[in-house]
Amino acid sequence: MTNTPRPDHWPPAATIETLRQRARLLATIRAFFTARDVLEVETPVLGHAGSTDPHLDSLSLEATTPAGRERLWLQTSPEFHMKRLLAAGSGPIFQLARSFRDGEVGRRHNVEFTMLEWYRPGFSLAELIEECEALIRTVLPGDPGPLRRRRYRDLMRDHLDVDPFQSPLSDLRRRAGEIGALSMDDADRDGCLDLLMSLVIEPTLGGEGIDVVIDYPASQAALARKRIDPEDGVEVAARFEVYLHGLELANGYDELTDAAEQASRFAADNRQRTALGKPAVDVDRRLVAALEHGLPAGSGVALGVDRLIQLALGKEFLAEVMAFPTPRC
Amino acid sequence: MANYSTNEFKGGLKVMLDGDPCNILENEFVKPGKGQAFSRVKLRNLNTGRVWERTFKSGESLEGADVMDLDMEYVYTDGDMWHFMKTDGSFEQYAVDKKAIGDVEKWLKEQAVYTVTLWNDNAISVSPPNFLELEVIETDPGLKGDTAQGGSKPATLSSGAVVRVPLFINRGEILKVDTRSGEYVSRA
Numbered sequence: 001m002t003n004t005p006r007p008d009h010w011p012p013a014a015t016i017e018t019l020r021q022r023a024r025l026l027a028t029i030r031a032f033f034t035a036r037d038v039l040e041v042e043t044p045v046l047g048h049a050g051s052t053d054p055h056l057d058s059l060s061l062e063a064t065t066p067a068g069r070e071r072l073w074l075q076t077s078p079e080f081h082m083k084r085l086l087a088a089g090s091g092p093i094f095q096l097a098r099s100f101r102d103g104e105v106g107r108r109h110n111v112e113f114t115m116l117e118w119y120r121p122g123f124s125l126a127e128l129i130e131e132c133e134a135l136i137r138t139v140l141p142g143d144p145g146p147l148r149r150r151r152y153r154d155l156m157r158d159h160l161d162v163d164p165f166q167s168p169l170s171d172l173r174r175r176a177g178e179i180g181a182l183s184m185d186d187a188d189r190d191g192c193l194d195l196l197m198s199l200v201i202e203p204t205l206g207g208e209g210i211d212v213v214i215d216y217p218a219s220q221a222a223l224a225r226k227r228i229d230p231e232d233g234v235e236v237a238a239r240f241e242v243y244l245h246g247l248e249l250a251n252g253y254d255e256l257t258d259a260a261e262q263a264s265r266f267a268a269d270n271r272q273r274t275a276l277g278k279p280a281v282d283v284d285r286r287l288v289a290a291l292e293h294g295l296p297a298g299s300g301v302a303l304g305v306d307r308l309i310q311l312a313l314g315k316e317f318l319a320e321v322m323a324f325p326t327p328r329c
Numbered sequence: 330m331a332n333y334s335t336n337e338f339k340g341g342l343k344v345m346l347d348g349d350p351c352n353i354l355e356n357e358f359v360k361p362g363k364g365q366a367f368s369r370v371k372l373r374n375l376n377t378g379r380v381w382e383r384t385f386k387s388g389e390s391l392e393g394a395d396v397m398d399l400d401m402e403y404v405y406t407d408g409d410m411w412h413f414m415k416t417d418g419s420f421e422q423y424a425v426d427k428k429a430i431g432d433v434e435k436w437l438k439e440q441a442v443y444t445v446t447l448w449n450d451n452a453i454s455v456s457p458p459n460f461l462e463l464e465v466i467e468t469d470p471g472l473k474g475d476t477a478q479g480g481s482k483p484a485t486l487s488s489g490a491v492v493r494v495p496l497f498i499n500r501g502e503i504l505k506v507d508t509r510s511g512e513y514v515s516r517a
Contacts, residue, residue, distance in 0.1 A: 055365050103336050103387065104366070106358035180367065180384030191386075194364035199384065202361065222363050241362040251362045277388075 012323040018313060022321055025139055025309050026096065029116060032138050036131075038092040038118060043081030045098055049284030051076040052269035053222060055194075057102035058281060059111075073282065074100040077302050078117050079223065080287045083255070086119055086298075087290035094118035096305065108247060108318050111326045114305040121298035125238055125254045128299035129212055132242055132250055135303075136210060140312050144244055145209030152216050153232065155201050156193070164193050164217050165234045172196075190219050205243035213241045223265070224253035242303075249308055252301030259291035330393035335368040335385050343375075343396040346383070350375045350394035350448045358387075375446060376453055378431075394448060401445045403437050411437065413445050413452070425452040433457055435490040436508050457508040462517040463487050465502050468494065484513075 012019070030040065050058035050073035059074040075081075078097035085093055099115040120128055133147050156164045162175055172192035177184040180195050187195075205211040218226045221237035229236045238254035256262055266288070270280040309321045319325040333344060338356040345351070351372040360366040366387035373380050375396060385391075401413035401423065410424040411434075423445060427434075429452050433443070436457040444456040468484035481493040484504075492506055494513045503517040 053363070055360070055363065104358065104360070105336070109358055109360075181382060182384050182386070187386075191365050194361050195367060195384065197361040197364070198359040198367055199369070202359075220363060248362045 009328050013319045013325050013328055014321055014323055018315075018321060019323060021313055022309050025312055026305070028139055029096070029135070029305070032135055033094045033118065036092075038094045038120075039090060041082065041085060041090065041093045041095050043078050043085070043095065043097070045075055045100075046072040047075060047080065047284070048282060049073060049080065049287070050281040052266050052273065052281045052283060054269055054272040054276060054278065057278070059100050059102050071282070076101050077115050079300070079302070080284045082117060082119055082300075083287060083295055084290045086121060087293050087295045092118070092120050105326070107316075108307060108310075110306070110318055110322060112329075113318075116303040116305045116308075117300065119255070119298060119300035121296035123299045125214075125240060125252065125299050128252050128301055129240055129242075132252065132301055132303070133210060133212075136242070136244070136249070136308065139308055147210040147212060148208075149212050149214055150205070152213055152236075153234075155213065156196065159201050159204065160196055162196070164189075165232070190217070193217065193220075202243065202248065203246045206245050206247065211243045213243065214239070216241075221256075221265075222253070223256050223262070225256050227254075240301075244311060247307050247311065248304070249311075250301050250303035252299060254299050255295065255297075257291060257295040257297055259288050262291050263288045330395055332390040332392055334390040335370075335387050338368060338370055338385075338391075343394040344372070344391040345394045346372060346374075346381070346391060349377070350396050350453065351381070352396070354380065360387075375448065378454070395450075397447045398444050399447060400442050402440055402442055404439065406437070411455075413443065413455070416442060423447070423452050425455055429453050430455055436461060436488050438463060438488050459507065459509055460505055460514065461488070461508055462503050462505050463490070465494070465498060465500050465504060468498060468500055470499070481513075 050060065056076045058076055060071055062069060063072050077099050078095050082093060082095060095117050097115050097117060098112060100112050102111060104111060136144065153164055156162050160175060162172060169189055172189055173184040173187060176187065176192040176195040179199055184192055215229055215236040216239050218235040218237050221239065224237045224239040226235050227238050240252045241248055242250040266283045273280055306318050306321055310318055313321060315321055333342060338353050340353060340355060342353045343350060344353060351374050354371040354373055357369045358366060359369055368385045368387060370383050370385060371380060372383065400416045402416055404412045404414050410426055411430050413423050413425060415421045433455045438461055441458060441461060445452050446454045463486040465484045466487050469482055480496055482496055483491050484494040484498060485491050490511065492511055492513050494504065505514040505517045506512065507514055
């Protein structure tokens with residue numbers, strides 16, 4: 001289906017007053033980091049490599065560069081370039097970066113959006129959660145309520161009576177199939193858990209305060225370290241996600257620094273992409289080289305700024321805080 | 330018919346699901362922070378009128394349904410089928426069966442224009458106009474001062490529908506009624 005752009009859609013989706021408030025909130029965010037001696041950086045939106053994450057679809061384009069005609073990728077987040085700065089000795093850094101995710105369209109998604117990403121060498125995950133909370137409290141006009149840490153396993157047990165680590169795959173498929181009214185017979189564990197998380201658990205999160213989900217299954221580590229949960233003895237991902245009013249706001253990692261492990265996760269991602277019928281993505285060999293050089297241990301987090309602004313201004317749709325969301329661009 | 334992928338799902342798109350033609354009402358993209366994306370879709374089954382809520386994995390696709398809504402004038406019934414005629418000057422007629430006519434049977438009036446939904450060129454449902462003018466063929470004479478039922482009484486209309494009307498309405502009068510709520514609006 002092709003859509004002819006409608007000329008009467010020339011005005012911005014957000015009001016000029018909302019854009020003024022948005023500008024003030026962005027200034028507040030910059031002041032927050034400046035006061036904490038975190039350096040603002042700018043890295044390219046285009047790169048020679050894309051995100052291999054099997055569930056992110058990168059956009060790519062062709063451009064004439066000093067090397068000739070090349071394929072370049074629009075970033076899904078500024079992570080790779082920022083980690084190269086960290087490896088080069090930048091110290092703590094933050095960036096407000098335009099990011100692009102193909103196909104992500106809806107009430108809380110736009111193909112092009114603004115990501116606030118920051119890295120804290122030497123920070124534990126707990127310290128970064130604290131800083132993330134402080135930022136959210138600084139930006140929101142009212143008190144969002146207390147912060148609660150919610151273990152992934154407990155959420156699944158309490159809401160769905162399934163154990164993400166131990167329930168047999170057949171149980172997970174049956175539960176997910178019932179809840180989504182679809183066949184999950186060919187889904188893997190993570191596919192089932194993603195459905196249960198999206199449809200059942202997420203809507204309950206962040207209603208009474210800031211909910212921070214921790215201790216994800218190791219298979220959902222993405223670029224986070226894995227560790228053994230001291231309480232349960234199972235391997236978990238050292239990762240957190242922040243939820244407020246059912247919206248996923250931020251996603252933080254105790255960053256993977258092992259170059260060989262990084263390279264093998266890239267390769268595994270691309271194998272999974274192929275299995276899913278998705279194109280393989282050019283792997284970031286410069287990131288692997290930077291990790292070989294040495295990435296300081298620490299934590300980093302990416303926060304959806306448009307969503308935070310949406311909550312701060314009490315808007316129902318993400319598009320209401322953007323000048324020109326994709327349908328109007 | 331073409332196939333439509335979840336990222337093409339939007340309100341008004343007609344697709345086939347479980348062998349029935351459906352109209353997509355809503356499509357919400359959901360995705361946990363990291364992980365697989367899904368589409369939560371509300372669809373109306375055009376054969377039964379029921380609304381289904383289904384979840385699809387991102388990238389799944391459904392076959393399009395050859396469904397059209399056409400304006401047609403009600404002509405007559407032969408007892409088994411109800412006959413409608415296109416209003417485009419072609420005089421082309423469609424026969425509608427009992428299942429497709431459903432509750433609309435009691436709102437049929439000759440020469441009034443209805444929306445007939447065709448699937449593969451067969452009529453599967455009929456929607457009446459929001460307002461119709463119909464004659465009262467049966468009602469009790471209203472008793473002055475009888476307010477026990479809120480000052481209203483049942484009246485049978487020429488189409489067969491029974492609506493509650495004010496006590497002053499008499500047999501033979503033409504009334505304007507709202508077919509969506511089944512309520513009396515005014516004298517016509």
